[in-house]
Amino acid sequence: MKITAIREKTVSLASGLRNAGIAYDAMTASAVVVEADGGALRGLGFDSVGRYGHGALLRERFVPRLRDAAPGALLDGDGLIDPAAAWRAMMANEKPGGHGERAGAVGVLDMALWDLRARQRGEPAWRTIAGYFGCEGAPTVAVYGTGGHYGADAADTGPLCASLAEARGRGFRTFKIKIGGAPLETDLARVEAALEIAGPGALALDTNGVWDPETAAGWLAALADYDLAWIEEPVSPLDYAGLADIAGRFPVPIGTGENLFSFDDARNLQRHGGLRPDRDLLQFDISLSYGLPEYVRMVDCFTAKGWSPRRFAPHAGHVLALHTVAALGLGMAEVALDAALPIGGLPGGAVVEDGRVTLPDAPGFGIEEMPALHACFAGLLA
Numbered sequence: 001m002k003i004t005a006i007r008e009k010t011v012s013l014a015s016g017l018r019n020a021g022i023a024y025d026a027m028t029a030s031a032v033v034v035e036a037d038g039g040a041l042r043g044l045g046f047d048s049v050g051r052y053g054h055g056a057l058l059r060e061r062f063v064p065r066l067r068d069a070a071p072g073a074l075l076d077g078d079g080l081i082d083p084a085a086a087w088r089a090m091m092a093n094e095k096p097g098g099h100g101e102r103a104g105a106v107g108v109l110d111m112a113l114w115d116l117r118a119r120q121r122g123e124p125a126w127r128t129i130a131g132y133f134g135c136e137g138a139p140t141v142a143v144y145g146t147g148g149h150y151g152a153d154a155a156d157t158g159p160l161c162a163s164l165a166e167a168r169g170r171g172f173r174t175f176k177i178k179i180g181g182a183p184l185e186t187d188l189a190r191v192e193a194a195l196e197i198a199g200p201g202a203l204a205l206d207t208n209g210v211w212d213p214e215t216a217a218g219w220l221a222a223l224a225d226y227d228l229a230w231i232e233e234p235v236s237p238l239d240y241a242g243l244a245d246i247a248g249r250f251p252v253p254i255g256t257g258e259n260l261f262s263f264d265d266a267r268n269l270q271r272h273g274g275l276r277p278d279r280d281l282l283q284f285d286i287s288l289s290y291g292l293p294e295y296v297r298m299v300d301c302f303t304a305k306g307w308s309p310r311r312f313a314p315h316a317g318h319v320l321a322l323h324t325v326a327a328l329g330l331g332m333a334e335v336a337l338d339a340a341l342p343i344g345g346l347p348g349g350a351v352v353e354d355g356r357v358t359l360p361d362a363p364g365f366g367i368e369e370m371p372a373l374h375a376c377f378a379g380l381l382a
């Protein structure tokens with residue numbers, strides 16, 4: 001097997017959504033196709049959401065390194081594409097530290113390589129990933145539904161409640177909404193309305209890292225009487241001391257990590273973030289964190305200190321995250337409730353039953369079975 005073409009393009013993810021930190025009116029992502037043996041085989045990769053496309057990095061550094069590698073250097077002993085070997089080729093001549101946007105460029109290519117390997121083996125990606133990393137894996141995973149972004153009128157809880165009620169009817173049992181982007185009184189009304197539908201302990205609140213510790217403490221005090229699943233990114237993603245301060249003062253579970261993109265950053269979080277293995281959630285984004293070879297190191301960094309793999313819930317309703325939760329036996333996968341979004345919905349008509357999803361058997365990640373996502377590859381699949 002030989003890689004014969006790698007194509008990429010930037011796709012618009014523009015929408016009217018916003019959270020406490022950013023609006024999505026100019027959001028983009030990269031779609032990549034790695035083609036082998038003249039098109040007889042291919043793998044598809046798609047960025048996670050929130051960090052824009054990686055076109056320049058792909059074109060100038062990481063695609064050329066893959067394309068120019070000696071063919072045998074990227075294969076395992078069975079002639080299958082070896083994503084870890086490809087990862088080493090991509091990371092040649094990259095200095096340590098300062099991870100930044102390159103982590104997402106490598107990650108989107110890594111996803112395509114896992115898709116390619118799974119198709120070579122004729123099996124779903126979760127099974128390929130599990131086998132590669134020596135895990136048992138299982139196709140049924142717990143999921144939670146994410147929505148509750150701010151629309152045109154933050155004080156109008158009607159659209160929020162309609163969306164959560166519809167999702168509950170579809171089988172979701174845990175939900176996450178955005179807060180921190182409206183005045184406290186407005187957000188408290190949104191939380192109360194959402195809790196009515198989600199039920200006690202089944203609603204998470206995502207603040208998107210916009211608060212300093214003092215502001216976070218004020219809001220968490222105001223939220224202290226609500227039975228919440230978790231509070232997400234209550235302080236800036238890199239403020240480990242601030243996070244430790246909050247974790248030491250409030251019992252509510254904390255979810256964080258989606259804006260840390262490397263083993264180095266994960267280890268700093270483990271060492272200095274004050275997180276509690278009995279309740280907190282680790283949400284590193286696989287695609288934005290150099291892909292699976294680095295993500296597995298990040299998981300190992302915590303499990304080596306006594307954390308359960310069940311405390312991991314990778315960021316974004318991304319099909320890579322869904323398969324990885326199944327493969328590595330992680331705790332939960334996120335699903336964007338709006339199936340019209342490119343990374344929304346579930347693959348292959350999979351349905352949610354009492355908060356759990358069973359992945360279909362289609363080879364690879366099943367992107368062909370996700371119409372909104374597959375449409376992003378138009379023009380790349382010649």
Ligand SMILES: [Mg+2]
Nearest residue numbers: 206208232258
């Ligand atoms: Mg978040």
